[in-house]
Amino acid sequence: MNRQIAKYIQENTTEIISKWKEQMKEDENERSFQMTPPEIMDKTSREFADLMASNLLESHQAYENRLYDFSEKVVRLGWSITFVTKAITHFSEIVFDGMEQEGIITQNNTRDYMKEFSNWITPIRDKTIDAYSKTWERTVSLQKIALQELSASLIPVFDKVSVMPLVGTIDTERARLIMENLLEGVVKHRAEVVLLDITGVPVVDTMVAHHIIQAADAVRLVGAKCMLVGIRPEIAQTIVTLGINLNDFTTSSTLQRGVEQALAWTNRKIVEVDE
Known part of the structure; x- marks a missing residue:
């Protein structure tokens, strides 16, 4: 099932990203899209989609390295931890709905896929929050040191x-x-x-x-x-x-x-x- 989910994401990346961006923009309390230039947002969104799919296919160590690199990027862009967690949830919901509409997920296998989605999303959310927190702490620490040296x-x-x-x-x-x-x-x-x-x-x-x-x-x-x-x-x-x-x-x-x-x-x- 992991490979089936990853295959669907890879074959429908553009449509998934489009729906995901629209859903994220509907949140009035989130300004990450407003602060980020459109071309950078498009590129980062594709990286995010690729990261979500890679968790299903890559080895643990390879995924960890990509996750920390991506976390550093979104911290620099000013994405909040709330935005990141919502992004993961909305992305998985869009993928689930899309696979349902295409008949990949049916009444017969819904329970199995729901369990598989939970096994996919829960670890990636936990790892992302951990990576984001460590990156943010390191960034704040470096900024504090630089400010102290400067002033x-x-x-x-x-x-x-x-x-x-x-x-x-x-x-x-x-x-x-x-x-x-x-x-x-x-x-x-x-x-x-x-x-x-x-x-x-x-x-x-x-x-x-x-x-x-x-x-x-x-x-x-x-x-x-x-x-x-x-x-x-x-x-x-x-x-x-x-x-x-x-x-x-x-x-x-x-x-x-x-x-x-x-x-x-x-x-x-x-x-x-x-x-």
């Missing part, structure tokens, strides 16, 4: 003046890393003024503000001044609305103005030189 360095821009650009969401773990790198950088570069640039931080809430205040306090404890720069209008409005107290901070809307103030604190300024 937690203290950069000397002038003698005694350094900048730390913060990018992305700041959670407790990132705040700890920022604090460590900040204090190490202040000592290493002998900085007297540190500019914390939050231009790349999308949201500043109470927790983020708390982490920033802690970082600034730590900088002052090692003998340097701290300035908060890159405060966009919407961030300023959020800070006021939440009642976050930044009275102990010197703040600036842009990094350029912050640098000018930092130079003034160290008895320097930027001047234009006539040619």
